[in-house]
Amino acid sequence: MVHEILIRKLISQTKIPIARYVVNPYIGCGHGCKYCYAQFIGPFKSMKGIWGRDVYVKLNATEVFEKELYRAKGKILFSSVCDPYQPVERKYQLTRRLLEIALNHYRTVHILTKSSLVLRDLDILKNKAVTVTVTITTDDDRVRKVLEPGASSIEERIETVKKLKEAGVDVSVFVGPILPMNPEKLASKLTKFVDKISFDRMNYPWFVEEIYRKYNWTRWLNEDKVNEVVEVFRKFFDVE
Incomplete structure (x- = not known):
């Protein structure tokens, strides 16, 4: 509404x-x-x-x-x-x-956005003092549909990063919070378009505990799992 x-x-x-x-x-x-x-x-x-x-x-x-x-x-x-x-x-x-x-x-x-709609404004963003950070939290669109239901699909976001880079716009990726994913798969896709990636953990895990239990994702709320993802990305990127 x-x-x-x-x-x-x-x-x-x-x-x-x-x-x-x-x-x-x-x-x-x-x-x-x-x-x-x-x-x-x-x-x-x-x-x-x-x-x-x-x-x-x-x-x-x-x-x-x-x-x-x-x-x-x-x-x-x-x-x-x-x-x-x-x-x-x-x-x-x-x-x-x-x-x-x-x-x-x-x-x-x-x-800072997780929407492909930013591409609509390429005409005013190109050749300007602009940085666009696209939030990509998982490689799995099934996870996205549960936790980010109104946002652009993961493939749309990756394509957005690609098109921003091709247009000469300064673009980066924010993996935050880290959601259930295949980190090797996501990192290998993103390495084609960006050099650095920043991360964040789930700052308020109690917001989603019930959802995570329902989908058997609770291990993704553990600190060890988050650290594991970051270490995988370090093989591909300079991690911030």
Whole structure:
């Protein structure tokens, strides 16, 4: 369910190492990832919506952004508590319009997404100060359908990485959180397109414990299993 809202503030400072500021064009996320921390903290929690169903569109985001941008001199992250290219972006195009404003003002941008929709905006991303990090958490689309039901398929994401690289866009991959996978298979596919990969563990495993039990994945919540995956990737990449 889509809700249209008005806001007073859009740009926030962030402690995420890859940027100084963060912009979230939406509250909530139609990807509905079962493990996502954003459903329990920050603005979505106060909205009392259902995660994966309710998305709040910041209708006046571009107007607010233009007023605030003069103070944001460092790198800007799109986004931290939603995917900037989630399904509603097809209609509202807030991310595209905000990126156009930022890039026209010579700001450096880092985009974090698990959506192939980012390819729609290649015309404004090419030859600009932009890094795109595509989140790819598994090689198994059956796992994706359970844990990331509204997100692009794994093959679509790998193809997205390929096309971004071919277009000359600075692209990287984030394997986070590490989901059940065949690490050799995923690493061998990705090594064709990226040189470095970063990782994260399941920070809030209790969000998904019941799901993992249902599918007999509980061993993937163990630290040893996560370390095993990282070691496999080290054979292919410089791991961050």
